[in-house]
Amino acid sequence: MRLLVIEDDPALGEAISRCLRQDGYAVDWQVDGAVADEVLRYQRYDLVVIDIGLPGMDGISVLKALRKRGDKTPVLMLTARTAIDDRIDALDVGADDYLSKPFDVREFQARCRALFRRSRGAASEVVTIGDLVFDGAGKKVKVGDTQIILPNREFRLLEILIGNMGRVLDKEKIAQHLFDFDHDAGPNAIEVYVGRLRRKLGDSLPITTVRGMGYVVAAAASNGA
Numbered sequence: 435m436r437l438l439v440i441e442d443d444p445a446l447g448e449a450i451s452r453c454l455r456q457d458g459y460a461v462d463w464q465v466d467g468a469v470a471d472e473v474l475r476y477q478r479y480d481l482v483v484i485d486i487g488l489p490g491m492d493g494i495s496v497l498k499a500l501r502k503r504g505d506k507t508p509v510l511m512l513t514a515r516t517a518i519d520d521r522i523d524a525l526d527v528g529a530d531d532y533l534s535k536p537f538d539v540r541e542f543q544a545r546c547r548a549l550f551r552r553s554r555g556a557a558s559e560v561v562t563i564g565d566l567v568f569d570g571a572g573k574k575v576k577v578g579d580t581q582i583i584l585p586n587r588e589f590r591l592l593e594i595l596i597g598n599m600g601r602v603l604d605k606e607k608i609a610q611h612l613f614d615f616d617h618d619a620g621p622n623a624i625e626v627y628v629g630r631l632r633r634k635l636g637d638s639l640p641i642t643t644v645r646g647m648g649y650v651v652a653a654a655a656s657n658g659a
Contacts, residue, residue: 435480435550435590436460436611440470440496441512442488446535450483453539454546457573458586460614467491471499479507480611481549484529486513486520494527501528508549512537547571561596566638568596577638584634587612591627595641595651604648 437454441447442465451461462477464470468490474482482500486493497509511524511532524532530552531545547559547570559571567576573589575582584592594611595603605621612624628649632641642650 435593436614437462437481437483437546438470438473438477438479439463439483440467440488440493441465441483441485443485449539450542453543456586457543458590460590460612460617462614465489467493467496471496474500474505475503478505478610480553481508481510481546483510483512483546486511486524494523497524497529498527508553510545510549544571563596563639566635568592575635577635582634584631588627588631588634592631592635592639595631595649596639598651600650600652602644602647602650607648 437459439447439450439454439461441450441463444465447463447465451463454461462473462479464473465488467488470484470488471491474496484493484496488496493511493513497511500507500509508530509528511529512535513520513524513532514535521532521534530549533542533545550570551559559569561568561570565578567574569575570593575584575589575592591608591612594608605624608624609620612627628641635641639651642652644650
C-alpha cells in the first residue's frame with residue numbers, strides 16, 4: 435500500500451512517515467501543498483494524509499482539487515484547529531476522516547487501517563481464504579495452525595493481492611503500490627517477491643501468472659473481504 439503524507443511540520447511529518455514505513459507501507463512525503471497537488475495529478479495512492487495548514491496551497495484546496503478531478507482516493511485530514519467549522523469544511527469537501535493534533539500514533543494507524551478497509555469494501559481486518567487467515571491489524575498470516583512469517587514488503591504484497599482478488603495486476607501497478615519514490619523497483623524485483631510468497635504460502639493461496647499481463651489471486655471462497 436502506498437501513501438502520500440502532506441505535512442509541513444518536519445518533526446510530525448518525519449514521525450508519521452517513519453511509523454508508516456515501519457508498518458511496511460510505501461510512503462511519499464511532501465511539505466508544500468502546491469507541490470503535493472502536482473504529484474497527485476500523475477501518481478495514484480491508496481491513502482492521502484493531508485494537513486489543513488500548508489504553505490503554497492492549503493489542505494482544503496488540495497482536497498477540493500483532488501475531488502474535482504474525480505479522484506476517490508481515501509483522505510485523512512490532520513488539523514491543529516479545534517473549531518467545528520474546520521472539521522465540517524473538511525468533511526463537506528470530501529475528506530473521509532479527520533484527526534485533530536496532537537494525536538496518539540496508535541489512533542492514527544487505526545484510522546489509516548479503517549480507511550484501507552473501507553476502500554476495499556471490507557468489514558474486518560481478518561480475511562479467511564480456505565486454510566489461509568490474513569490479519570491486517572495484527573500483521574499475521576496463518577495457514578492452518580502454522581503461522582507464516584513474512585517481512586514487511588512481502589506482507590504488503592500479499593495484502594495488495596488479496597485486496598484485488600480476482601483482478602489481474604501487472605508488475606508496474608504492483609510496484610506503484612509497493613514502493614515509494616525513493617525505492618523504485620523494476621519488474622524483476624516484483625518477480626522475486628512473488629516467488630518468495632509462493633514458496634512460503636504453497637498451495638494455500640495460488641498466485642497465478644497471466645502471461646504478458648501480470649498476476650492474479652483467485653479463490654473459491656473467502657470471508658471478511
